[in-house]
Amino acid sequence: MEIIMAVLAGLLFATAIYNLLQKQILRIIIGTVLLSHGAHLFILTMGKLKRGDPPIIVEGAGPFTDPLPQALILTSIVISFGVTSFLLVLAYRASTLNKTDNMEELRGSEHE
Amino acid sequence: MIYAVFAPLIITLLIPLLSKWKERVHTGWFILPVPILIFIYFVQFVGENFTPHSESYSWIPSLNISIDFYLDGLSLLFVLLISGIGSLVVLYSIYYLHKSEQLKQFYIYLYIFMFSMLGVVLSDNVFVLYSFWEFTSLSSFLLIGYWHYRERSRYGALKSMLITVFGGLSLFGGLITLSVITETTSIQAMIEQKDLIVNHSLFPLILVFILLGAFTKSAQFPFHIWLPDAMEAPTPVSAYLHSATMVKAGIFLVARFSPILGGEPSFFIIVSLFGIVTLFWASFMAVRQTDLKGILAFSTVSQLGMIMAMLGFGTDVAIFAAVFHILNHATFKGSLFMIAGIVDHETGTRDVRKLGGLMTFMPMSATLALFGVFSMAGVPLPFFNGFYSKELFFESAIDLPGFSGAFVEFLQQAIPYIAVIGSIFTFVYSMYLFFSTFRGKYKEHELKTKPHEAPLGMLISPSILVLGVILIGLFPNMVNESFLAHAATAVFGDGFHAHEVKFWHGWESPALRMSLIVVGVGTILAITRKKWTSVYTVFPRRLSFNELYNYIVDSIEKGSTKITETYMTGSIRHYVSYILGSILIITGAILFITNGVTIEFDDLAPITIPEILVGLTMAIAAIASIFTNNRLSLIIIVGVVGYGLSVLFVIYRAPDLALTQLIVETVTVALFLLCFKHLPELKNLPSHPGVKSINFLISVGFGVLVTLIGISSHSSKLFSPISEYFIEESVPLGGGHNVVNVILVDMRGLDTLFEITVLGIAALAIYALIKLRHDKEAK
Numbered sequence: 017m018e019i020i021m022a023v024l025a026g027l028l029f030a031t032a033i034y035n036l037l038q039k040q041i042l043r044i045i046i047g048t049v050l051l052s053h054g055a056h057l058f059i060l061t062m063g064k065l066k067r068g069d070p071p072i073i074v075e076g077a078g079p080f081t082d083p084l085p086q087a088l089i090l091t092s093i094v095i096s097f098g099v100t101s102f103l104l105v106l107a108y109r110a111s112t113l114n115k116t117d118n119m120e121e122l123r124g125s126e127h128e
Numbered sequence: 129m130i131y132a133v134f135a136p137l138i139i140t141l142l143i144p145l146l147s148k149w150k151e152r153v154h155t156g157w158f159i160l161p162v163p164i165l166i167f168i169y170f171v172q173f174v175g176e177n178f179t180p181h182s183e184s185y186s187w188i189p190s191l192n193i194s195i196d197f198y199l200d201g202l203s204l205l206f207v208l209l210i211s212g213i214g215s216l217v218v219l220y221s222i223y224y225l226h227k228s229e230q231l232k233q234f235y236i237y238l239y240i241f242m243f244s245m246l247g248v249v250l251s252d253n254v255f256v257l258y259s260f261w262e263f264t265s266l267s268s269f270l271l272i273g274y275w276h277y278r279e280r281s282r283y284g285a286l287k288s289m290l291i292t293v294f295g296g297l298s299l300f301g302g303l304i305t306l307s308v309i310t311e312t313t314s315i316q317a318m319i320e321q322k323d324l325i326v327n328h329s330l331f332p333l334i335l336v337f338i339l340l341g342a343f344t345k346s347a348q349f350p351f352h353i354w355l356p357d358a359m360e361a362p363t364p365v366s367a368y369l370h371s372a373t374m375v376k377a378g379i380f381l382v383a384r385f386s387p388i389l390g391g392e393p394s395f396f397i398i399v400s401l402f403g404i405v406t407l408f409w410a411s412f413m414a415v416r417q418t419d420l421k422g423i424l425a426f427s428t429v430s431q432l433g434m435i436m437a438m439l440g441f442g443t444d445v446a447i448f449a450a451v452f453h454i455l456n457h458a459t460f461k462g463s464l465f466m467i468a469g470i471v472d473h474e475t476g477t478r479d480v481r482k483l484g485g486l487m488t489f490m491p492m493s494a495t496l497a498l499f500g501v502f503s504m505a506g507v508p509l510p511f512f513n514g515f516y517s518k519e520l521f522f523e524s525a526i527d528l529p530g531f532s533g534a535f536v537e538f539l540q541q542a543i544p545y546i547a548v549i550g551s552i553f554t555f556v557y558s559m560y561l562f563f564s565t566f567r568g569k570y571k572e573h574e575l576k577t578k579p580h581e582a583p584l585g586m587l588i589s590p591s592i593l594v595l596g597v598i599l600i601g602l603f604p605n606m607v608n609e610s611f612l613a614h615a616a617t618a619v620f621g622d623g624f625h626a627h628e629v630k631f632w633h634g635w636e637s638p639a640l641r642m643s644l645i646v647v648g649v650g651t652i653l654a655i656t657r658k659k660w661t662s663v664y665t666v667f668p669r670r671l672s673f674n675e676l677y678n679y680i681v682d683s684i685e686k687g688s689t690k691i692t693e694t695y696m697t698g699s700i701r702h703y704v705s706y707i708l709g710s711i712l713i714i715t716g717a718i719l720f721i722t723n724g725v726t727i728e729f730d731d732l733a734p735i736t737i738p739e740i741l742v743g744l745t746m747a748i749a750a751i752a753s754i755f756t757n758n759r760l761s762l763i764i765i766v767g768v769v770g771y772g773l774s775v776l777f778v779i780y781r782a783p784d785l786a787l788t789q790l791i792v793e794t795v796t797v798a799l800f801l802l803c804f805k806h807l808p809e810l811k812n813l814p815s816h817p818g819v820k821s822i823n824f825l826i827s828v829g830f831g832v833l834v835t836l837i838g839i840s841s842h843s844s845k846l847f848s849p850i851s852e853y854f855i856e857e858s859v860p861l862g863g864g865h866n867v868v869n870v871i872l873v874d875m876r877g878l879d880t881l882f883e884i885t886v887l888g889i890a891a892l893a894i895y896a897l898i899k900l901r902h903d904k905e906a907k
Contacts, residue, residue: 020735091879
């Protein structure tokens with residue numbers, strides 16, 4: 017199963033990066049979102065999959081899946097959420113201000 | 129000794145205060161005593177029983193760098209030149225520069241120069257030597273660009289800076305190599321390890337590095353091109369730096385390292401060859417110049433070439449002649465520059481074609497110039513010191529050291545002839561310099577002002593120098609034993625015997641015959657000069673070294689602009705491609721080089737249908753995200769991937785993750801939907817098929833790479849995870865049953881603290897981004 021998940025993570029990375037390399041700002045943000053999904057899946061896969069119960073200690077449960085990658089992913093989800101929402105607002109502001117969402121046209125000023 | 133070296137530096141701190149009174153008293157008067165006192169201090173060392181002195185002051189002991197001063201005969205010669213001519217130049221500049229000039233800057237730069245030059249010649253530690261060396265380059269740069277509002281000054285300053293610093297850095301490389309090989313930083317200690325250095329495999333490198341430094345500083349062929357352009361500096365600077373002191377720093381360096389590097393055929397070949405070529409080429413080119421200072425600049429280059437050649441010969445006569453000529457050249461060239469300055473000052477031009485017949489107007493200057501010029505030409509009369517060193521030069525050129533080898537033998541044959549031809553041109557330009565300035569017809573309409581004799585104060589310094597010319601000319605052995613012999617010993621090593629300089633060697637002496645040929649042929653050429661100067665038009669100016677320098681500087685500028693413009697396109701896509709592409713290549717290459725790809729099927733979770741279905745859905749959605757051109761469907765597609773991921777979290781027993789992912793995905797999708805109304809429509813922006821395929825390659829490559837890394841690292845687990853500890857201690861230590869939550873807030877609580885901070889900052893930033901409008905939109 018881990019191999020299939022690794023392939024899926026790779027696929028997510030590939031599509032994410034293809035989106036990242038596009039011109040429109042919205043696509044680029046979509047790319048980052050897909051990238052973080054891929055990364056989360058990757059971390060989860062690297063801990064072993066499905067080796068027991070959820071890591072909640074109750075009577076009769078066990079063995080448990082690895083809790084550490086889960087904690088890491090949880091942190092990561094929240095951070096990438098913060099970044100994504102900021103990026104979105106940034107994109108909104110940038111495109112209203114510059115009247116374009118084409119990154120190829122956003123080249124800075126002449127006298128940089 | 130340290131006070132003597134640092135005195136000029138210390139006085140520079142006071143110059144800004146002193147120059148407040150420049151309305152009444154010229155700043156130069158205040159600081160004139162400094163070089164005089166230094167001169168007096170060092171003159172005390174002169175004597176037949178001179179022995180080297182050394183002083184040491186700690187600077188950076190951990191790097192074995194200390195300020196070591198070592199005063200031997202060679203240093204003494206140079207410090208006396210520096211302080212002596214320095215005093216005269218300061219005196220001269222008081223009359224030369226008007227009070228309305230930026231005197232403060234001038235004297236600060238000049239004294240920094242004096243300080244660094246004293247440091248160069250006295251340092252025994254190679255790194256301290258190098259520091260002072262670069263200080264001379266820097267202060268020379270500032271002095272050449274003194275009239276910074278002139279374009280030519282800035283050009284000359286930059287040129288000299290580039291060339292001398294290039295050489296300086298190469299010198300630094302040589303010095304580092306030397307100190308690494310010998311494990312010492314002291315030059316005197318290196319001399320004791322001569323055998324080790326000479327037989328070391330890096331010896332050719334050291335030789336080239338150090339000589340490159342010396343040749344650039346001393347304006348040797350083909351690095352001589354900066355010196356004529358440095359003539360844009362005020363004349364006192366030209367007289368001081370570019371004839372008597374700084375350009376001799378390279379000579380000093382070669383002389384100083386002669387005991388280490390000398391005595392080798394390679395040293396003889398390089399130094400003599402470059403010296404003699406410089407001598408010839410510069411004296412040949414000097415005749416072509418029309419500017420007084422231009423002639424003097426090429427003449428300086430030529431004389432430096434002569435000294436360099438003699439250092440290359442390395443015989444005891446040659447070393448003595450070199451040392452002798454250093455002194456002689458400083459006296460007559462210094463005075464000639466000062467007189468050129470006087471002529472410029474009193475007539476308003478330095479163009480030889482406009483000058484003429486000034487003898488009647490400026491008899492004093494003309495007399496002084498006569499002595500300087502005839503001494504420079506080496507006219508065999510007993511009151512021109514230049515004659516003696518030139519004759520010694522001829523003598524040493526005939527009696528070259530006996531190395532064997534085809535090229536060396538050719539060089540031994542050729543050097544005397546080149547020496548004579550070069551000296552003939554020296555004679556020609558000297559005569560040209562003097563006669564076209566002071567004799568001939570007076571061209572009244574060419575000059576803006578009526579020429580008149582310079583003020584007496586301006587004439588003092590050249591007079592003193594010319595007095596030196598005559599005194600040494602009349603009594604050539606005056607400073608021999610007590611002074612020059614010590615300097616020559618420092619270069620040649622023990623076993624040097626002082627020569628008695630004689631005016632008359634008898635008709636049998638080949639050197640005298642060579643001198644006579646020089647004077648004879650030189651006179652003929654000087655008289656017929658106008659008939660053969662068309663020779664110079666045979667070489668078009670395009671083929672000069674100046675053009676080469678300009679071309680190099682230009683093409684470096686243009687080339688780097690071009691290169692930067694090719695890759696710094698301003699397009700984010702390009703930069704992302706560079707980053708991802710290099711990650712891809714480097715990581716991929718390492719993965720394959722180290723045989724990192726392994727696949728292990730033993731320790732895998734079983735495959736079940738639900739996961740496959742969810743995974744398939746996610747894969748389809750992800751791929752579809754590329755092809756859709758509808759904003760709404762794009763957002764929903766990403767939502768599908770996110771929710772799919774949360775389902776996977778459920779399947780893989782991660783309830784907290786699934787919960788968070790669900791909420792976050794919902795909020796994210798909501799945000800996207802909120803934003804999308806304000807974003808422009810998705811357009812199918814056309815892109816080049818090449819661009820598309822590159823994008824495709826990079827993304828597929830990256831996907832494959834991630835997959836490979838995932839599989840390989842899963843297949844090669846090196847040690848068991850530490851999670852057993854978390855699971856065991858969650859209840860007893862953390863007091864919680866949900867292990868993930870205990871990790872988040874208890875065991876690794878710090879992560880959570882900053883994750884909260886991240887969210888807070890993001891929220892604040894979003895608020896600020898929406899609220900703050902200091903742009904045109906707000907207006």
